[in-house]
Amino acid sequence: MTAGTHTAVARRRLRSETRTAYLFLAPSLLFFTLFVAVPIILTLFVLSFTNFSLISPVHFVGLDNFKALVTDPDFATVMLNTLKFISFIAPMHIVLGLVLALGVHAIKNKFLAGFFRTTFYFPLVVTTASIAIVWGFMFDFHFGVIDYYLRQLGIPPIQWLTSTSWSLLTVAIFSAWKFIGNAFLYYLIGLQNIPNSYSEAASIDGANAWQVFFRIKLPLLSPILFFVITITLINCFQMFDEPYFLTKGGPGVSSQTIAMHIYRKGFGEFLIGYGSTLGVVLFILVLAVTFIQFSLQEKWVSYDFE
Amino acid sequence: MTSSSPPQSRALARHAAGRRIGAGLRKALLLVFLFGFAAFMVFPFFWVFATSLRLPKDSFNLPPSFFPTAWSWSNYEYVFTAVPFATFIFNSVKTTLAITFGQLLTASTAAYAFARMNFKGSKLVFVYLLSGLMIPYQSIIIAQFLMISKAGLADTHWAIILPYLSNPFSIFLMRQFMQSIPKSYDEAALIDGANKLRVFWHVILPMSVPSLMVCSFLTFIYQWNNFFSGLIYLSTQVKYTLPLGMQLLKGYQSIGSLSTVLAGVMLSLVVPALVYGFGQKYLIQGTVLSGVKS
Numbered sequence: 001m002t003a004g005t006h007t008a009v010a011r012r013r014l015r016s017e018t019r020t021a022y023l024f025l026a027p028s029l030l031f032f033t034l035f036v037a038v039p040i041i042l043t044l045f046v047l048s049f050t051n052f053s054l055i056s057p058v059h060f061v062g063l064d065n066f067k068a069l070v071t072d073p074d075f076a077t078v079m080l081n082t083l084k085f086i087s088f089i090a091p092m093h094i095v096l097g098l099v100l101a102l103g104v105h106a107i108k109n110k111f112l113a114g115f116f117r118t119t120f121y122f123p124l125v126v127t128t129a130s131i132a133i134v135w136g137f138m139f140d141f142h143f144g145v146i147d148y149y150l151r152q153l154g155i156p157p158i159q160w161l162t163s164t165s166w167s168l169l170t171v172a173i174f175s176a177w178k179f180i181g182n183a184f185l186y187y188l189i190g191l192q193n194i195p196n197s198y199s200e201a202a203s204i205d206g207a208n209a210w211q212v213f214f215r216i217k218l219p220l221l222s223p224i225l226f227f228v229i230t231i232t233l234i235n236c237f238q239m240f241d242e243p244y245f246l247t248k249g250g251p252g253v254s255s256q257t258i259a260m261h262i263y264r265k266g267f268g269e270f271l272i273g274y275g276s277t278l279g280v281v282l283f284i285l286v287l288a289v290t291f292i293q294f295s296l297q298e299k300w301v302s303y304d305f306e
Numbered sequence: 307m308t309s310s311s312p313p314q315s316r317a318l319a320r321h322a323a324g325r326r327i328g329a330g331l332r333k334a335l336l337l338v339f340l341f342g343f344a345a346f347m348v349f350p351f352f353w354v355f356a357t358s359l360r361l362p363k364d365s366f367n368l369p370p371s372f373f374p375t376a377w378s379w380s381n382y383e384y385v386f387t388a389v390p391f392a393t394f395i396f397n398s399v400k401t402t403l404a405i406t407f408g409q410l411l412t413a414s415t416a417a418y419a420f421a422r423m424n425f426k427g428s429k430l431v432f433v434y435l436l437s438g439l440m441i442p443y444q445s446i447i448i449a450q451f452l453m454i455s456k457a458g459l460a461d462t463h464w465a466i467i468l469p470y471l472s473n474p475f476s477i478f479l480m481r482q483f484m485q486s487i488p489k490s491y492d493e494a495a496l497i498d499g500a501n502k503l504r505v506f507w508h509v510i511l512p513m514s515v516p517s518l519m520v521c522s523f524l525t526f527i528y529q530w531n532n533f534f535s536g537l538i539y540l541s542t543q544v545k546y547t548l549p550l551g552m553q554l555l556k557g558y559q560s561i562g563s564l565s566t567v568l569a570g571v572m573l574s575l576v577v578p579a580l581v582y583g584f585g586q587k588y589l590i591q592g593t594v595l596s597g598v599k600s
Contacts, residue, residue: 007319010531014424020502021425027412028435031472036438039449047449103340116490118586119344125582125589127531130574133556133567138319143564144351145370177347185590238442245553266448267538279445286442 044283047276054270060223065277074253075278078261085172085257086236092176093232094225097183102213104184105191117188121181128178132245135174136161139246164254167247171255175242179235189219189225223297230293237285258282352574357394358382362563381569388558388566391573393544396553398577401463401547402529406522409473414514417480418506422492432576438474443534451538465539466547470529476521479592483517484510520592523585530577548574 022029051061069075100120107113123131138145139160147157160170193266198220199212218225240259243249249256249264258262258278266275352372358381359374360367386393419425420432450469451460459465491513492505500508511518533549539547546554555570582589 014426018425018427021419021423021428024415024419024423024502024506025431028416028472028477029431031412031468032435032438032474034453035450035469036441036446036472037434039446039453040441042449042452043446100343103336106336107340116340116344119347121590122579125527125578126575127549127551127552127578129531129533130571131350133552134354134571136556137564137568138350138353143366143368148368148370166367189590197405205470234442238444240444243434244533259442262444262447263537267451272448272452275448277440279448282442283445285444287440292439 004251040283042277043279047273050273052272054272054274061273065274068274069277069281072274074256074261077253078258081168081254081256082236082258084168085175086233086238088169088172088175088194089179089236090232091230093180093183094228097180097228098187098221098225100180100184101187101191102217104188117185120184122177124181128241129245131178132174132242136246139170161247162251164251167251167255168295171243171246174246175239178242183232186224186228190221192221226293226297230289233289234286237282237289255298258285328522338477358565358568359574360565362565364565366564378565381565382573384563384566385555385570386575388552389425389555389557389570390544391570394546394548395577397463397545398530398548399542401466402526404463404467405470405529406525408467408471408516409476409525410518410522413473414480414511414518415506416477417484417514418510420477421484421487422505422510423502427507435472435477436474438472439478447534447538455541460539461541461545462539463545465558466532466535469535470525473521473525476525477522480514480517483514487513517584521586523581523588524592526581526585527578530581 048065049060049062050057050058051064052058100116104113104116104120107116137143139147141147141157141159141162144160146160150157158166160166194217198216202212202216238259239257240263243255243257244263247255249260253261258281262275262278262282264272265278343558349372353370356371356374359378360371360376361378362375362381416435420428454460454465454469459468488512491509495505495509531549532547536550537545540550543554552570552574555567558566
């Protein structure tokens with residue numbers, strides 16, 4: 001057999017394997033292209049540059065929608081709200097989640113550790129729509145559990161859901177309660193992956209508990225810490241259910257998020273062009289965090305597990 | 307320790323005992339903290355259960371109870387007559403299972419191609435499909451809604467099923483898993499004359515069951531709780547899935563029965579609780595894998 005026929009056979013085999021491979025890929029490619037890729041391309045390059053709405057004929061309006069972000073008085077509030085959500089929820093997940101994981105990791109009793117793990121994780125599994133109803137009732141000013149106990153303690157009750165100064169914090173408390181199990185679990189698994197011999201060796205050398213934590217455990221946990229920061233940020237950007245159920249983003253726009261703003265503009269006011277522009281903003285935020293994660297990962301994070 | 311031992315070692319013993327007491331105290335404090343936080347995590351569930359069993363006329367009464375003070379199970383029956391609750395459950399089961407099984411099929415075949423075949427554009431297609439991980443659903447919802455309405459699929463269950471049939475995370479996870487299966491298994495089958503489809507179906511898929519379970523449980527819980535796409539696409543009440551139905555049921559608070567609403571909440575927690583009970587292992591594995599690898 002000559003080299004020529006050899007490569008011809010190889011080429012033919014590659015071609016037939018390519019055909020088979022694309023048959024296997026076809027379902028995923030079809031659904032992804034139709035329902036995700038085409039919509040994001042439409043959003044990024046077409047809709048966000050139009051004045052598409054139900055009332056006016058469609059025109060390309062250049063960067064008008066992006067200029068409108070500046071003049072939309074609610075947009076600045078919504079962005080600020082996102083920052084506020086992050087500044088409350090991120091420490092909860094990043095620090096409190098770690099403290100809980102360290103605590104549960106220190107429990108030797110298997111049953112007790114399992115009990116805590118289930119208790120902290122379970123809210124994550126339950127339907128947000130249902131459990132948000134519960135918190136909505138508990139935060140109620142008139143018959144709510146929480147204000148009842150505040151009154152009993154002689155503390156003036158708080159308008160958790162109906163005052164502009166509290167609504168955002170209320171939504172943030174609910175969100176932190178619902179999702180802290182996620183960060184907790186990442187940390188817990190990370191801690192379990194650190195060989196005991198590391199901290200034992202350090203203790204024998206005279207390191208105290210704090211030194212073991214800061215010099216050994218924390219550096220080894222850094223990939224997980226980093227991941228928890230990233231998903232917390234992305235989840236805060238995309239937050240929709242929690243404000244929708246508890247406050248509908250209100251009163252006013254005091255607890256509204258970007259995702260809710262997209263919904264309100266696109267489906268409430270039928271501003272399809274401007275709503276898509278808000279979609280672009282959300283996309284860029286998520287993309288930016290993802291890229292920052294990728295590029296910083298190597299510098300910050302130590303991966304020497306094995 | 308006897309009194310005859312040298313003073314040095316006595317001091318050491320006292321120090322050790324002190325440390326032991328310190329350790330005991332620390333452990334007690336840790337348990338107090340963990341139990342306190344656990345109470346914060348579970349007290350809403352206790353309140354729901356206790357209140358769901360109160361007589362409707364007492365349901366708003368204070369003080370609240372965290373353990374049942376009455377046992378009116380009739381609230382639970384009333385949930386089904388107040389709103390078409392059984393229909394909501396059926397719709398949720400239907401759409402959730404359709405998505406779960408549908409994405410198992412699309413993801414496993416794609417993962418097989420990536421894990422086992424050499425073909426032109428393999429890397430590019432992989433990046434293309436995985437880019438879905440970075441696209442927030444709310445960013446594309448307006449454009450997707452326009453397309454789905456144009457196709458005449460708005461207000462049908464197709465509208466909430468089809469967009470989720472391609473799942474980048476499942477593809478990624480299954481590919482990782484399939485790559486760890488030794489190549490000798492498929493080579494043996496290929497030599498026996500099986501084609502790629504048979505190898506996939508009879509060899510690789512059965513061996514990939516653990517990864518399929520992880521993907522199924524994650525997708526099931528996500529979709530069972532999915533409110534957003536139903537909110538966008540479903541407008542006819544009898545097509546509502548459970549999360550939308552819960553919003554409808556919540557309206558019953560206004561006719562003066564908190565207990566009926568909370569009985570509905572209790573019922574809506576049954577499926578996630580069962581899934582968690584049976585699939586805890588897989589859910590946790592999936593969560594971990596999503597963390598470790600992204």
